[in-house]
Amino acid sequence: MLHLTECPRDAMQGWPTFIPTADKISYLNALLRVGFDTLDFGSFVSPKAIPQLADTTEVLAGLDVSQSKTQLLAIVANLRGAETAAQHPQIRFIGFPLSVSETFQQRNTNKSIVQALDDVARMQELCARTGQEQVVYLSMGFGNPYGDAWGPAVLGEFTQKLDVLGVGIVALSDTIGASTPATIAPAFRELTAAYPHIRFGAHLHTTPTTWREKIQAAYDAGCHHFDGALGGYGGCPMAADELTGNMPTERLLDFAAEVGAAPELNREALKEAMAWNQRIFAGH
Template identity: 85%
Template sequence: MLYLTECPRDAMQGWPTFIPTTDKIDYLNALLKVGFSTLDFGSFVSPKAIPQLADTAEVLEGLDLSQSGTMLLAIVANLRGAETAASHPQIRYIGFPLSVSETFQQRNTNKSIVQALDDVARMQDICARTGQQQVVYLSMGFGNPYGDAWSPAVLGEFTQKLDGLGVSIVALSDTIGASTPATIGPAFRELTAAYPNIRFGAHLHTTPDTWHEKVAAAYEAGCRHFDGALGGYGGCPMAADELTGNMPTERLLEFSTQVGLEPGVNLEALGEAVRLNQRIFAGH
């Protein structure tokens, strides 16, 4: 089967008007009933940088995990955020964006890549203490608009460093929709062969006419873990003024059926989540 991470956090973070906390809680609780492997529910970051997610702690308190096997993931941008996330035992995964672009690392977290790698090492120590797991997103993982070096070899260099730090979950992240089958396939093929102890995921952004070729390229190269967002909403507000949306979860479920894999979701619950998704994003 495909293992799906639903990313309402990514859909919400750049939304221009504040989504009420109660609406977020209702939507996330609906998503928890669907049966996704993981729910990227919120982010412990500066409210000045991402005001939409200033209520993440309050949202977390409103989530009903009693009848859900879905694991929670929170994104952080620094050690302070990691410590905050680690203080909530409901959270299974702590995600950190490590960019292969020096320009974007500075733009996204106000740190150099060297400083960010030091944070990754210290976050590993935090996770070892709490029993949580760190997920490192290699952002700008398929190219960048800044002219910074990119290639599968660059991804390999970063992955080698992460492997040395004990990181066992790495998501290759498109960020701006720059990926193509010609870049996706070789990256996953080379990395999964070289680092069998690391679980690689695909966080792809796409336009409506390129989603299938991107998912197929990653799948054929051995990837089975995919991030998506219902409706394809979202993107990183730190990346560019014009964003390419998230991979629509609906398309990932469609692809799963096409290749004969069990989607593993409750379709009735999915329908309710889609209804709330449309009400929230169309109504704000």
Template identity: 80%
Template sequence: MKLIDCPRDAMQGWPTFIPTAQKIAYLNTLLRVGFDTLDFGSFVSAKAIPQLADTAEALAGLDLAQSHTRLLAIVANLRGAETAAQHPQIRYIGFPLSVSETFQLRNTNKTIAEALIDVTRIQELCARTGQQQVVYLSMGFGNPYNDPWSPDILGEFTQQLDELGVRIVALSDTIGASTPATIAPPFRELTAAFPHIEFGAHLHTTPASWREKVQAAYQAGCRRFDGALGGYGGCPMAADQLTGNMPTERLIEFSAEKGEQLGLNPEALAEAMHLNQQIFAGGH
């Protein structure tokens, strides 16, 4: 089981700017915890996400020598990917591809067809740089726009990504719409149909529903999970204020119950939780 902690997702919509030095201290602590991957920042328009305009500065302050954790940065277009590719410390370049045409237009001002051109070019870029693209299928568990959704549609998208050579695909619960009934069938079908692709779950949840969601994905074959300490961030479009990112500490709890060996550093985790509360508590 792989855990991807996503401070980027927790930070990106935060209303007050988190000082770069504070970000660096938090990220360095998370690197010491020992997660498989850290979704640490993004290379997108500073106008769109001002909170992460300092991603390159934050990256320069990271102590990567003592950590086996790999870095992931999110981009929204080829230009962002080209910026990310200039930093060989970044192992993964993440791109959000929506299965909802309406959301793709709202999120990146592109159609799905145009976004797939970006995916193709980013894949070509990664082949040159030795990095790896992670494609997030956003609105992966349904959407509020009445756009078509089904496990078959997710399969059609994955087939296109497979033909391009994409090997990590994360189903993303953009608005907290997922339930066990919409989580289990896609993972069950996709993991069987594409055994050479690593499928991830980027789930959003209320405090009461986290376990049933993780359990549904795990039982259906998913072994890659995204979370954010404290459950902060995640769901700007959700009407329910309690809906946020899957809390990483809950994923750790679940993995322990399943006998999964994560090899995390408990002292660093405790320190990261403390810093997390200093940054986010009081404004959630």
């Protein structure tokens, strides 16, 4: 079965007009009724960096998680953000973007990779105290425009460091949509074999014509955890001016049905969530 993380946070974070807090809450509550494994709902970062998500605490207060099997994930950019997220026990996962590109790490979090790894270590200790789990996204994992090193060997070096720290969930992330089957397959094949105790996920960005080959390559190489966003909206606002979109959740569901790995979802709730998705994004 495919395990899906729905990422409205990634769809919303770079949206040019502020999405009203009430609309965010309604949309996220609709998604919670669908039955995804995880909901990447918001981030605790500087409102100067991501003004669209300045209301994450208020949004969280409006979410009805009592009747949902879906677990919440919040993204942070530093230890301070993680400490804020840790104050909310309804958040199960704390996600941190660790770039294999030194240039992008500085651009994304204003820290070096060495400093970021120190944050990862401290956040891992924090999660051990609170009972939450850290998810580390290895961003720029399939290429970058800066000339920095990347590839399966680099991803392996970073994973080894994360393994030493006790990180149990790692998402290989295609921040700019540069991945191809030729780069996706070896990365997942080698890492899933070398670190069977780590849960690897795929956070892939794509164009409308390349989604299937990317999903297929990751799936065939042993990855069964995927991030998506309904409609394929969004991307990383720190990465580039022109963005490829997130992996559309609809396409992930199509693929899962084709290979007999469809998750059990509330289809009526999914229709309601899609209606909210179109109201928020397609109407602007």
